[in-house]
Amino acid sequence: MSKAAEIDIVSVSKMYGATTAVHSISLKIPAGSYCCFLGPSGCGKTSTLRMIAGHESISSGDLRLGNIVVTDFPPARRSTAMMFQSYALFPHLDLIDNVAFSLKMKGVTRDIRRAKALDILKLMQMEAYGTRRPAQLSGGQQQRVALARALITEPEALLLDEPLSALDPFLKIRMRAELKKLQKTLGITFVHVTHSQEEAMALADLIVVMNNGRIEQAAAPRTVFERPATAFVARFMGDHNVLSGKVRAISDNVVEMETAGGQVFTVRDIAQQVGRPIDIGIRTDRVRLAPPSEKGLGFQAVVSNIEYRGASVKLTATGAGSDDFTVIVSDADHFRKPVAVGDAVSLSWTLEDVVPLGQLSA
Template identity: 45%
Template sequence: MAAPSGPRRTFQPWLAEGLEGAPTPFIEFRNVTKLYGAVTAVDDLSLSIYEREFFALLGPSGCGKTTLMRMLAGFEEVSEGSIHLEGQDIVGVPPYRRPVNMMFQSYALFPHMSVAKNIGFGLKQDGMAKGDIDAKVAEMLSLVKLEDYGNRKPDQLSGGQRQRVALARSLAKQPKLLLLDEPLGALDRKLREETQFELIDLQERLGITFMIVTHDQEEAMTVADRIAVMDSGKIVQVDPPSVIYEEPNSRYVADFLGDINLLEGKVTGITKGIATLERADGSVVKVVTDKTPSTGSTAWFAARPEKLTISRKKTGLKNPLAGEVWDIAYLGGRTLYKVKLDGTGDQFVRVAVLNSHGDEDETLTWEERVWIGCDPSAARLLTR
């Protein structure tokens, strides 16, 4: 599968928000609320998405991400607020009159129809001529690389092939917006990873705006231009994957997206952009930050496992913390160490080490005494 080309890497229209001549958002949620009786599924949410963007809604079950997508598709009514598509308020517009298609997690293929008839079903319902339907179906089969499968039934296909048929059917009517609700959840890990890159390539070639709902962090980070992390009906951070991973704005986001070590402490001062935190056991850690929390306030030293180093020696380590190797997981290209820190009760940190020959720490074993280090610039200061 071809790698994403240059335009995708420079596609960042959201950076111009608020500036003169900024592009108009393709989709706008304006103070949208969705109530189910006394339960608030979506809570006064505002969000802008741009044309040709591959946008991901990420969050745990029940956070409101699927409800938000279903309101955009027209399958759920908005309790308060408005949704605009290409500048037009679409609240109250029935689903079949919106230039939107939705691909469901179950794929919802008709078992008694062939692959070709499944793909052409919506076109037939719209009254398209048979010759035009056949041409469009052939085009879609070619697009998803299933040219020789048109006469098969869904039960004669693998899970990955059924996923492609569902995708082809969703794209056949040339929607301006494609909504993907956990589209890869039924696939095994290897096939899911392969299909993620196929989706990226397909979306870029077609130039269609994609919105995907997922609870899989790696999936969202792989396919999306931007990710909105949701919690209890609200959006807590919207940014490109690299920003959310490297610069989470809260413990919730940091902990939800990938693995993170969080060390709590009291701020004892900030000097030249470096904050000092004193932990409950008296140890001190320093972290580079542009935040200005007040002295004495609680904050967290946040560091990804791959940002930490582990050694038998304290010499040369920054922010050294002593501990004992508690667990070891060999993961092929890297080894993950779980270390219990001294004087902290049950405080553990995880350290990811690339497996390379000649590294003395390759032979670290259980119950061994070690030192953990982290450069102040490799960690983040979180205040909430």
């Protein structure tokens, strides 16, 4: 298998007529890493992947694979391979010929290309099915064949457009593990587009969260989870509550924030000015059902919904200007001292649990 390529995206934009789908993004994807582009529908993640592949032209900016600027290269010259959301296997060909198709187009002799296709199918644990047609396979098996077809060209980077979206939940989890194992075995760069936070967290070395054609944060999964850069990232990842207000006072690097409803909260932050808008995040699993130990570290709320999740229980509460403030408690803690919808509760956290959230510049 060929070496992995670093992917360097330099001030890349994509325009569709008067609409800007991707706004001058810059990003370095390290060679041999597993990178997931994550975000809601229409955020620009698939357009970015297709520009890396060469299936979409770049309106402005440059793209480098390894040491080569490939901005104007056609897909065949880029040392990348793309696996599409629909596997697009040829129904009339057996698996070996499906996998070997790109080599046939390059003029490789039949015996050599079929032998190479069989080697790749062995890597996917699919060699026993080589003479079958795609219609005789399950969804997970079809996905392995589509992966084998992409990998036979020995790309430096494999590009995956929502590869797990067509699979059932159980198979998704199994195929996630297989994708990660495959990437580690091959050592090449994987770039994977998904709208699933769980999928990105499970797979990626680098998560790139996109919104409205811009990169909101690019970091390791743990950083994105524990230190979301913006209110959008905090909300989209689903692990932080977000409270918004204005800076009321600053003392010893502790900021007092006042919400529109007059509630005051505190956060450690050195980059604020009095009167400026501010967002803070509080991890859902760090909120306690207890009165706050200090002013600014909690509020009174009313429980609006309860969801039992097995090992944990998700409580949703209303208060402090939030209609969906979320608390995750262990099942043991909840059933030891249960609360019901409509109950008034005290919610609290520590100063260390509050994350200042940045504002993305337009």
